[in-house]
Amino acid sequence: MNNKNVISRNTKLEDNNYKWGFDFNFNPDNAPKGLSEDIVKLISKKKNEPKWLLDWRLKSLNLWFKNEDNEPEWANIKFPKIDFQDIRYYSSPTNKPNPKSLDEVDPEMLKAFSKLGIPLEEQKKLSGVAVDAIMDSVSVATTYQKQLEDAGVIFCPISEAVQKYPELVQKYLGSVVPYSDNFYATLNSAVFTDGSFIYVPPGVRCPVELMTYFRINELDTGQFERTLIIADKGSYVSYLEGCTAPFRKTNQLHAAVVELIALEDAEIKYSTLQNWFPGDKNGIGGVYNFVTKRGKCAGKNSKISWTQVETGSAITWKYPSVILQGDNSIGEFYSVALVNNFQQADTGTKMIHIGKNTKSTIIAKGISAGKANSTYRGMVKILPSAKNARNFTQCDSLLIGDKCGAHTIPYIEVKNPTAQLEHEATTSKVSDNQLFYTQQRGISLEDANYMIVNGFCKGIFKELPFEFAIEASQLLRVSLEGAVG
């Protein structure tokens, strides 16, 4: 693989550590701000959607309006009330969305993604990684189409899947995260614009890593993508997701829904590097990342693993979860969440054991620096049917400095006496002795700190595809700038 620069784009933004903050000047096709039936109809029309989908959107919208005043407040995060009428729900940076081939992609757009380190042109594309690049509300290019077609793998924007594979979409959309699931999932169901769709046919091992690259560019635009991944019997797919946003003084809302379905003997590996703009040193601006991610191990012997490295966003609120329905199915969650300056994160996972002999592993590493706060919130639920279920949970927190905080909130619910659960939790500090020892060997304070934090995260990085692990560790370095000294 040759995607060394997937996330570490080299463009420097002055006065800020965030290196992906430049924005592009396109002539966007914007819907007016605000949320209404008309807007939902407009989105649906732009995408030429069938009636069942529009109806589903409207059903979601009505439910959302009913619950509008019941924004969830249980998470350990603080932010001013969001004015949902002040957000733009549709923005297309190009007037030629969903190109049939790369020749149809706006050359300006190719340049823009190349600047972000994601070359999409045939001769320059990342080797071994098929990329679907999404800017604001629209998918602009998908590489490696031919190889994927040969393998029978479908990897395309969800709006295209709605046109081409309506039965698959209709069957699975909302089957893991119903439209009524939670406040933000309901909102997403009403206004989702784009996102990736993947279907891997029975017995196929997807020949390349599949990657979606998300970017919010337009001012005051929310990003509401919807990702749906289906691994049919005995198939395997590894999917990577990378995200950035420009430097903005106002907060941008990102409320995605991701649904994964693994049928019998299938495996889905889902990796995220989340690097949305975290806000500046004083806590101004940044992305609100309120995301619902859930996988269902629907068939027996299936496996879903979530690996995430989260360094961005002003506020993160997300709990990638696995429903272990098939017997012998496996759910895994590996996470590094780093918060610095004024960032807040309330993140964790849910493992719901339904089938027999189901197994889950949770390893969560939280790093807090500056005045930031992070909370790990995890739920392990063993239903009466889940005979011989097992869970192992390990939550480690690392503090840098003495103004930050880390909290661990585990919920455990066991309804079957044969279950075996193990839980370990530690909190440690990057000690002055560790820093001094490392500095005494000629290594600068910042590098010493980075080295120690990197050591703390090692167990998670090894779960990422190799090149992505290098990216993750570079991302960590950038996010730690100014954390010590």
Added chain:
Amino acid sequence: MTNNKIILEIKNLNASVANTQILKDFNLTINMGEKHTLMGPNGSGKSTLANILAGNPEYIVDSGEINFLGQTLLDKAPEIRACLGLFLAFQYPVELPGVRMWQFLKSSLDSQREYNGKDPLSTKDFDSILNECAEKVDISQDFLKRNVNEGFSGGEKKRNEILQLTLINPKLAILDETDSGLDIDALKIVSNGIENFSSPNNSVLLVTHYQRILNYVKPDYVHVMIDGKIVKSGDKSLALELEKKGYDWLSKK
């Protein structure tokens, strides 16, 4: 084996930690090529001196001078002092969970090379140097795959300090009780490491409690430190005298 080039000069140094003065008008000069031994009872301030020299920010210099190879150290960060050629083998080496030995040692060497205007070593060149050094101090390949000091025995930690000394090859090596808690075999390895390192182009300040290591490492000078200052200096025979008589006869003077 001394020449007259001064490597370290400490003048009238007063220093404190946790608001208590520990070093009191401390003076010491070390020339290039010399080996000095600093002895003294527990709590006399030996480690404080070592930490002050290496720039540990917990320890505060109240007054005095420290010159190293002709420039002051007082305004320099710990990593700069290291890059200038000052090495401290810690009395209590620190564990770095998850940080691989290999990565730590390579970063250390590359960073010092960069400061001194040299290119980083290729992985291949580094490996061959590292293996050579590891062999000298009887450290196995498995050991190099572990995390820095994590789960090491006391003796392993001390040997690791000597490995780093050998690899980094500094101008001045300050060894803070690197000999304590070692069995006789480990003591020989550590002493050998120090003797192999020592040359006319570098110097050693060996901090110890015990005369025992002086059977292997031959110092040019022995100093006795009590209550924050040097009360007596001499040659190796002073160490033997201390072994017989203890420190009381010096402090009661």
